[in-house]
Amino acid sequence: LTLSNELRQALPRRELLLHYQPQVALDDGRLIGVEALLRWQHPEWGMISPAEFIPVAEESGLIEAIGAWVIEEACQQAVAWDQLGLPELSMSINCSTRQFLEPQALLDTVRTALRRSGLPPARLELEITETLIVQDIAKTQWLLEQFRALGVRIAIDDFGTGYSSLYYLKRLPIDKLKIDQSFVRDLVANPDDRTIAATVATLGHSLGLRVIAEGVETAEQLQILETMQCDEGQGYLWSRPLPAGQFIAWYRGTY
Ligand code: G
Ligand code: G
Ligand code: MN
Ligand code: NA
Numbered sequence: 001l002t003l004s005n006e007l008r009q010a011l012p013r014r015e016l017l018l019h020y021q022p023q024v025a026l027d028d029g030r031l032i033g034v035e036a037l038l039r040w041q042h043p044e045w046g047m048i049s050p051a052e053f054i055p056v057a058e059e060s061g062l063i064e065a066i067g068a069w070v071i072e073e074a075c076q077q078a079v080a081w082d083q084l085g086l087p088e089l090s091m092s093i094n095c096s097t098r099q100f101l102e103p104q105a106l107l108d109t110v111r112t113a114l115r116r117s118g119l120p121p122a123r124l125e126l127e128i129t130e131t132l133i134v135q136d137i138a139k140t141q142w143l144l145e146q147f148r149a150l151g152v153r154i155a156i157d158d159f160g161t162g163y164s165s166l167y168y169l170k171r172l173p174i175d176k177l178k179i180d181q182s183f184v185r186d187l188v189a190n191p192d193d194r195t196i197a198a199t200v201a202t203l204g205h206s207l208g209l210r211v212i213a214e215g216v217e218t219a220e221q222l223q224i225l226e227t228m229q230c231d232e233g234q235g236y237l238w239s240r241p242l243p244a245g246q247f248i249a250w251y252r253g254t255y
Pocket of ligand 3 (some may be wrong): 127
């Protein structure tokens, strides 16, 4: 049993699922969105992390089908929650480098998922990394402009851990920066991390972008992020990524 052979079967066997992690506005604590995080529940191997199988999916050419499933499923889930009376949540989806190498296919996938689900485009947010951006900036720019025209939002994931360039921040149509959790982890003890987080928040705001902190685990971290006027937070302080059913239960128990 090789990982790629098993992964090929994962979609038809319905072994893939999404977990959802809340994203919260820091000014009043309301729930404003979720990030969809892919999981693979293998019948023998148990739960496998996307960190393990996304690289395999990219190498074996399975990423397009898996990525398309993620986008479709996440859009459907967002609309299903509307119908259950939740606030209108934004849905953030992680994009892999390989998906961006086939821009027309990705664009078609997104358009189709929006049309089938009826999710308003402005509630869909694609998370991309700096590594992805720099691999082909002209191609990335073209694709991001198509998404902007469609009304879909773009967030830079793990901001500050890759090839951060002020050039692309100016040139590309981006909506949000996600302060990487490596800077949030030691926010209380490490003044350098505080400086970096505060600088990212100021930079983002100066460029008219929203800023979200990832990996927020403690009230002390939250308090520091509030002093930086960080707009949103995501992390275990509010909730771990949860299956859809548990997410609803968490929402009803919290709000
Ligand atoms: O939630 P977790 O720690 O397991 O996520 C591990 C990594 O997998 C993170 O870097 C996350 O961005 C990535 N990831 C999660 N879901 C997806 C997905 O649907 N597509 C891609 N390409 N990456 C994902
Ligand atoms: O690369 P990306 O930012 O998409 O991946 C986010 C990863 O961080 C996921 O694997 C998710 O499960 C994990 N995560 C989310 N919240 C927290 C947190 O508060 N603390 C830690 N350590 N990890 C978190
Ligand atoms: Mn992410
Ligand atoms: Na991240």
